[in-house]
Amino acid sequence: MTLTLLSAWQAARERLERAGLAGPVIDARLLVEAACDATRAEIVTDPYRQLSAEQEDRLNAYLARREHREPVAHILGRKGFWKIMLNVNGHVLTPRPDTETVVDAALKAVAPHAPASILDLGVGSGAILLAILAERPAATGLGVDASEEALAVARDNAASLGLAGRLALLRGDWTEGLAEASFDLVVSNPPYIASDLIETLEPEVARYEPRLALDGGPDGLAAYRTLAPEILRVLKPGGRFAVEIGYDQKTPVEALFRAAGAAEVTTLRDLGDRDRVVTGAKKPLETKT
Incomplete structure (x- = not known):
């Protein structure tokens, strides 16, 4: 029987x-x-349109991959995030709604038409940085990642969104090589899963997402120990930061940033009402009166 x-x-x-x-x-x-x-609307308005043999074969192949727990985003090669559509593959984390909390915090830190320099550490697909740049036309960004394959995905996404002219990408280990650089805003979604917990995650994550972007060391906090002082170092006085955390990491991550000298440290909750983003600022320069 032919499928509709x-x-x-x-x-x-x-x-x-x-x-x-x-x-x-x-x-x-x-x-x-x-x-x-087909579009969602076409399924509703033209439900009895018949599939060709080629379309049936393609659908069966997609379903077989999904049955093996391959993420839908990897099967389709794309994923919506914030207000943009991104190309994704197994070299980058699949963007998640939780991470939109970082974007929301960033947009509140950057005035709509003000020039601003933004650094994204562990840029991956470019999701966070590109979502910000799409909303802030006067801003420019630098994305750093240790994976050349991830940078290739981010580069492709920047070109697809018409944002390549306002974005530079650098292969590196966090802030290494940024000795003289300074930024108005730093964002990051670093790896924060404890090493021995990765294999307990859903197969869509444990099997298909890059371990480099997941593994936060024995306690999940390894990246933050490096990032807290380095983010404060590369921020301009008065500049702000927003970093994603695991739902149970608020207290230790806030402590790391306070120990590094950050001001106004607080944690934002995501749409599921879980602790998700630690934000704060670099103290402004003191003015003599």
């Missing part, structure tokens, strides 16, 4: 349900849309 858009969606949902996957309705719809070159 509607029957293909229903069959895909049932197949993913049998595989025990969470969110089968949304995953099935996204995979049908991609396999059939």
Whole structure:
């Protein structure tokens, strides 16, 4: 029997349900849309449009990959984040809604039309930095990552979004090589999963996401021990920072930044009401009166 858009969606949902996957309705719809070159609206307004044999084969291949717990974003090669669409693959973290809390904090720190220099440490796909630059037309950014493959993804995303002219990308180890640089804002989503917990994560993460972007050392805090003093070093006086944390890392990460000399240190909660982003500022220069 030839599948229609509607029957293909229903069959895909049932197949993913049998595989025990969470969110089968949304995953099935996204995979049908991609396999059939259809939009969500077309599934609703033209539900009995028949799939070609090629589209059926493509959908079956997508579903087989999803049954093996490959993330939908990797299957499709793209993921929406904030107000932008990003290309993603196995070399970068799949952008998550939790991380939008970093973007929200950053946008509150940068006036809409004010020139600002922004540093993203561990830029990955470019999600955070590109989302900020898309909203702040007078800002420029530098993204640093240890992975050349990740930088290639960020470079492609910057070009696709028309932001390449306001973005530089550098392969490096955090702030190494930035001795004289200073920035108005520093953002980061560093690795913060304790090493021995990575294999306990969902297969979509443990199998398919880059360990370099996940592994935060024995206690998950290794990156912050490096970043706290270095972020304060490269910030301009009065500049601000926003870094993502694990839901249970508020106290130690805040302490690291306070010990490094940060002011106004606080933690923001994400849409799930979990501690998610530590923010603060570098003290401004004292003025003599």
